[in-house]
Amino acid sequence: MDIEELLGRMTPAEKAGQLTQYFYFTLPDTGDTEPAPGVDREEQPHAVEAALARGGAGSLLFVTDPAETNRLQRLALEGGGVPLLFGFDVIHGLRTIFPVPIAMAASWDTDLIERGQAVAAREARAVGIHLTFAPMVDIARDPRWGRIIEGAGEDPFLGAAVAAAQVRGFQRDLIAGPKHFAGYGAAVGGRDYDEANISEYELWNVYFEPFRAAVEAGAGNIMTAYMDLNGVPASGSHWLFTTVLRDTWGFRGFVVSDANAVRNLVTHGFAKDLPDAAARAVTAGVDLEMAISDPAYDHLPDTDVPADVIDTAVRRILEAKQRLGLFDNPYVDEDLARVTLADPAHREAAREAAQRSAVLLRNEGGLLPLAPDRSVAVIGPLADSKRDTLGPWVFDFDLDETVTVLDGIRRVAGDRVTYARGIPVAQRVFPSMFDMFGGNRPEDPEGFDADAAFAEAVEVATAADVAVVVLGEWQNMIGEAASRSSLDPPGRQLDLLKAVVATGTPTVLLLMNGRPLDLRWAAAHVPAILDIWYPGTQGGNAVADLLFGAVSPGGKLPFSWPRTVGQIPMTYSHTVSHEPQNQARRYWDEESTPLFPFGHGLSYGRFGYSDLTATVDGDDVRVSVTVTNTSGVTAPEVVQLYLHQRHGRASRPVRELKGFRRVVLDGGASERVEFAVTPEHRSYWHAAVRDRVLDDSVFDVYVGGDSTASLATTFEITTPG
Ligand code: NOJ
Numbered sequence: 001m002d003i004e005e006l007l008g009r010m011t012p013a014e015k016a017g018q019l020t021q022y023f024y025f026t027l028p029d030t031g032d033t034e035p036a037p038g039v040d041r042e043e044q045p046h047a048v049e050a051a052l053a054r055g056g057a058g059s060l061l062f063v064t065d066p067a068e069t070n071r072l073q074r075l076a077l078e079g080g081g082v083p084l085l086f087g088f089d090v091i092h093g094l095r096t097i098f099p100v101p102i103a104m105a106a107s108w109d110t111d112l113i114e115r116g117q118a119v120a121a122r123e124a125r126a127v128g129i130h131l132t133f134a135p136m137v138d139i140a141r142d143p144r145w146g147r148i149i150e151g152a153g154e155d156p157f158l159g160a161a162v163a164a165a166q167v168r169g170f171q172r173d174l175i176a177g178p179k180h181f182a183g184y185g186a187a188v189g190g191r192d193y194d195e196a197n198i199s200e201y202e203l204w205n206v207y208f209e210p211f212r213a214a215v216e217a218g219a220g221n222i223m224t225a226y227m228d229l230n231g232v233p234a235s236g237s238h239w240l241f242t243t244v245l246r247d248t249w250g251f252r253g254f255v256v257s258d259a260n261a262v263r264n265l266v267t268h269g270f271a272k273d274l275p276d277a278a279a280r281a282v283t284a285g286v287d288l289e290m291a292i293s294d295p296a297y298d299h300l301p302d303t304d305v306p307a308d309v310i311d312t313a314v315r316r317i318l319e320a321k322q323r324l325g326l327f328d329n330p331y332v333d334e335d336l337a338r339v340t341l342a343d344p345a346h347r348e349a350a351r352e353a354a355q356r357s358a359v360l361l362r363n364e365g366g367l368l369p370l371a372p373d374r375s376v377a378v379i380g381p382l383a384d385s386k387r388d389t390l391g392p393w394v395f396d397f398d399l400d401e402t403v404t405v406l407d408g409i410r411r412v413a414g415d416r417v418t419y420a421r422g423i424p425v426a427q428r429v430f431p432s433m434f435d436m437f438g439g440n441r442p443e444d445p446e447g448f449d450a451d452a453a454f455a456e457a458v459e460v461a462t463a464a465d466v467a468v469v470v471l472g473e474w475q476n477m478i479g480e481a482a483s484r485s486s487l488d489p490p491g492r493q494l495d496l497l498k499a500v501v502a503t504g505t506p507t508v509l510l511l512m513n514g515r516p517l518d519l520r521w522a523a524a525h526v527p528a529i530l531d532i533w534y535p536g537t538q539g540g541n542a543v544a545d546l547l548f549g550a551v552s553p554g555g556k557l558p559f560s561w562p563r564t565v566g567q568i569p570m571t572y573s574h575t576v577s578h579e580p581q582n583q584a585r586r587y588w589d590e591e592s593t594p595l596f597p598f599g600h601g602l603s604y605g606r607f608g609y610s611d612l613t614a615t616v617d618g619d620d621v622r623v624s625v626t627v628t629n630t631s632g633v634t635a636p637e638v639v640q641l642y643l644h645q646r647h648g649r650a651s652r653p654v655r656e657l658k659g660f661r662r663v664v665l666d667g668g669a670s671e672r673v674e675f676a677v678t679p680e681h682r683s684y685w686h687a688a689v690r691d692r693v694l695d696d697s698v699f700d701v702y703v704g705g706d707s708t709a710s711l712a713t714t715f716e717i718t719t720p721g
Helices: 003-009 012-018 043-053 066-079 101-106 110-127 146-150 156-170 200-207 209-216 238-248 274-284 296-302 307-323 334-341 344-357 386-390 405-416 433-437 450-463 493-502 520-525 539-547 580-585
Strands: 020-023 059-061 085-088 221-223 254-256 289-291 359-363 376-379 417-420 466-472 507-512 528-531 607-617 620-629 635-645 656-665 670-677 684-686 691-693 697-704 712-717
Touching: 003 307, 012 020, 012 296, 012 307, 020 043, 043 066, 066 110, 066 334, 085 307, 101 110, 101 146, 101 156, 101 344, 110 156, 110 334, 110 344, 156 200, 156 209, 156 656, 200 209, 200 684, 209 221, 238 274, 254 307, 274 296, 274 307, 289 296, 344 539, 376 405, 376 450, 386 539, 405 417, 405 466, 405 539, 417 450, 450 493, 466 493, 493 507, 493 520, 528 539, 607 635, 607 697, 607 712, 620 635, 620 656, 620 697, 620 712, 635 670, 656 670, 670 697
Parallel strands: 020 059, 020 289, 059 085, 221 254, 376 417, 376 466, 466 507, 507 528
Antiparallel strands: 359 528, 607 620, 620 670, 635 656, 635 697, 684 691, 697 712
């Protein structure tokens, strides 16, 4: 297809259409909820189909049925003649659901992460999807914010590595759309969609880093963010989408707005009306408007936006379609789609991912792995909830093939397993905007007696050799529009845990969560705690593999786990200031250290670190360390390198992650692990210079199994002359 020739033939209305992406809802009507504010469930598909017939839509989102993508594609080709680009939130799998993104990040295994998103992309492309609104690469240092679950946590270096791996995986078959540019994770108070005020120093050094890495990895798309960033709505920011993204980083793909975010420029009190919103967004560099209904970009032909600005945006969309081969091959093979979705290799990959993402927070007395012949009481409301096992941000899952924790344990321990659900997660049902997708509301049967169920759970625990208690949050208590003001395990779950521990039966706590919860009591009284997150389709099998020792856990926390909500926001990567000797006692009533540090995670092995060296060679530094598995079992370890600059033009954090490597060592084995510390690792963005700088300085290097690593060495960099 000759894109310039096509562009030359298009009318202004058709061009505006190419720049419009409509939601197309073909979702089950669950009765009491609307699909989205202001959307008529009956009318919306007709309105979209009418737009397709007149060439008034370039892209659709939320269609996952291959027969439907083909039907709608045909309508578009018969209408405007330009193929549609189908987008969807393929966040952690399409049919095969992988652990939630924060869990995948906890694997610290970029190869695993890349392979996982490649599976997701393969399934998505098979049904006709071309663009995923993922990865979400927003740094999150406030776990009240529910969307912490969608990202890689608090750290820019880990976040950048995970972002790049996801882009590589997705882009084997799709266009990846890292989001939400930029600063969304810093919403004040952790309240979703609220404004973010972030210094430029922090933007460049922390919040931008995963985006920069995603762009370098070749991401074809970027999504805007909903909130005001430093007083300007991100979705209308020329600085973000032109100065930073294109002029500084050389991004060559297209930008999509978040849903209704162009219209929202009016809501923000920024744009005067919809034509003004459209003009300001497209001029800022927002090429495609994602619209639930009534797009602002419909008004583009009536604005005075120069024709070449519009043409540039349209060209970017057409080029993306060209690169995807849609002009030659717009349809999918529906039979092949069915086969691809059922691929057993995809389930195997999901099981491995769930094994590697679990984080063993505590294992006193070696309670785990469990001995094979013991009777096990499985307790808790989340132990047998298929929907919760999958986590949020999935829509095309198959509940029938979802393996819960109870299923997984039963497959190994058979009739040695007893089960009691105990109490519901929470007393109150939390309404979620995702309820419209069905299957989200755990209801109690009529006449349910919570006290009796609680007592039964305690009895079951008393009678067993080991109790495995599964606690956490319902999956719809976390994610978009699911912030919390407290980190307490909801409802009476903590009481249930206390009652089970009080029976004297050795207790293992499994956590299903996407944010850290207040575990102060559990960390002092429960011998074994394994964070399994929302582990996905194969979750239960993977959890059983871990519990019974077929594989060792080896995940590491991608965030600092606070003791209490009052410590938020917190990061290991803070600076030193007045009275550093009191740094751990900054509060009158609580320590200021986390309950579990960033990078923490145990395994069934035990690791020692020795012989740390740093050798300067010009601008580069080579760091080596010997890692030894001092236990008798094969186990994984993530070796982490942290850097600290002692003096310079800015006060730099006490330590920053600058390298990590996952190794698997047999019992008794040692390995020499090497890292390169390059000028890139030492550089940082300086507000006065308005660019990245390198300081001559003395640097401390810490290497170990978490961010409190004590094995240290130093090196000095002096620039000659
Ligand atoms: C709004 C969310 O903020 C964004 O992340 C998502 O991709 C879109 N809705 C589409 O579902």
